[in-house]
Amino acid sequence: MDDTSTPEPRWLNDEERTAWLRLIAVTMLLPSRLESELKRDAGLSHFEYYVLAMISETPERALLLTEVAARTNASLSRLSHVVGRLETQGFLSRCTSPTDGRASLARLTEAGWAKVVASAPGHVEEVRTVVFDSLHDGQVEQLSAICAQLLGALDPQHVLLGLGERLP
Secondary structure, eight states, X not given: OXXXXXXXXXXXXXXXXXXXXXXXXXXXXXXXXXXXXXXXXHSOOHHHHHHHHHHHTSTTSEEEHHHXXXXXXXXXXXXXXXXXXHHHTTSEEEEEOSSOTTSEEEEEOHHHHHHHHHHHXXXXXXXXXXXXXXXXXXXXXXXXXXXXXXXXHHOTTOGGGOTTOOOO
């Protein structure tokens, strides 16, 4: 007779289950809402905008593709397809890294910078409308703290926040 038993699952209590279902609903609804706004107002997918935004936030407006992939949580294959589309549209150019000839760099073009500048106000307004307008200041701080805790478990190296950046 085997005396090893399978431990009982740590089921969610009612409060945890409600919080979990609400979190899942937000994570399902928010991306499609942001996608709709960006497609309608900027002609970009949410992921395309995110790639452009991540690159635009660097001082050189250029980033290694491996860094873009890490910051956007994308495979290099998916990123390569998106970068190709953004290149075709004239928003990005790809070149070899000046410091590592084996690595590729994505550089925002002037048209890409203009696209980010033109798209950002509408995107920020949508984020404000669907997230922050319904919260008071204390809840914004709570949301930030909760997300920091969750990111600590999901992304301990804080890659999605930017290389070297750490949560407080």
